[in-house]
Amino acid sequence: MFRPINALVPFVAGGDTSVGLGIIGLDLGLAVAASIVLQRRLGYRRWHLVHYLAYGSFALSLIHTFTASAEVKALGLLGVGVLGCAGAAGLLFLLRLLPARAAAGLRISPEEV
Template sequence: MASTVSRWLARAAALATPLMAALITGPAARAATLAEGKYNQYDQGVRHVATLAGYLSYGLMALTVCFGILTTTGWARRSVRRETMYGGHMMLAVMTLAFGCIHGIAYVFQTGEHFSYVNAVIPFVAGGELEVAFGIIGLELGIAVAVSIWVQRRLGYRRWHIIHYLAYAAFALSLLHVITTSAEVQALGMLGIVVLGCAGACVLLLVLRMLPATTAVATRISPQEV
C-alpha cells in the first residue's frame, strides 16, 4: 500500500504541472498547454491526482465511520474521552469531504472526454454511468450529513440522528464506487485488500455497537447519546 501510494504521488508530482498551470492561469493556459502537444500528459496528471484523492477520501471516510461509532460506544470511552473522539470524528469528516470534492472536480479538467461540473454534481446526466453515480450520491449524502450538524437544534435530536444514519449509506455507496471503478481493487491485490479491510473494520465496529451493552456500561451512557 505504501509503495502504491508513493508511486501515485511521484506520478502526480511529475505529470500534474500542466494541470496546476491551467488551474492558476485559467482556460488560456490550458489551451496553450494542449496546443503544445501535452494532451496525454495533461490527462494522466489529472487522473493520478483524482485517483489518489479518491482513495484518500474513501480511507478517511472509513476512519470517520469508525470514529463515529466509537464516539457513542461505552467501552471505547473507558480509555479515551468522548470529546477527543468527537473532535477526531469531525476532523476526519472534513478531510473526507475535501478529498472527495477534489476527486470529483479533478475529472472536469480532463481533455480526453467530456465531463463538466454538471456531470460531477448530477448523477446519470448526459449518459452518466452507474458506477460514477455511486460516488456522486455517496459524496452528496456525506455533505448532507455534515451540513445537518449546523441545523441540529432546528431539526431536533431524533430527526437529526435519523439523518446522521445516512452516513452509513454514503460509505456503502462509496465502497461500491471504488469496487466498480478500480481495476486494482477488482484484482484483489494489496490495494483491494486494504479497501475491503476498511469496509470490514466498519462493519465489525457496527456489529459490536449493536450488541447489547452490559449493565455497567449502560448506566454510564445517557439515553440521548445512544
C-alpha cells in the same frame, strides 16, 4: 467532456453507473455534514434520522471505489477492501453487544427532543 454539473448530479449525459453511485454517496455525505449546522432546527430525532444516511453514503462510496478504481483492480486490493469492511462491520456488531455504561448518563430525556 466533463462539466461541473457532472460532479453533483448523477447520471447526467449518460454517465457511468459506478460514477453515478459515487456522486450519490457524496451528495448523501454532504447532506449529513450540512445537518450538523441545522441540528437545533431539525430537533434531535430528525437529526439522528438524517445521520443514518451516513451508512448509505459509506456503502455507495465504497461500491464506487471498487467498481471505478483502476488501482484497486490492478493491484488486487479487493481482498484488502473486503477484509476492512468485514472488520468494520464486526467492530460495530461487537460495540452493539457491549453494555453502554458510560453513555447512560448522557442520554437525552424526552423533554429535550
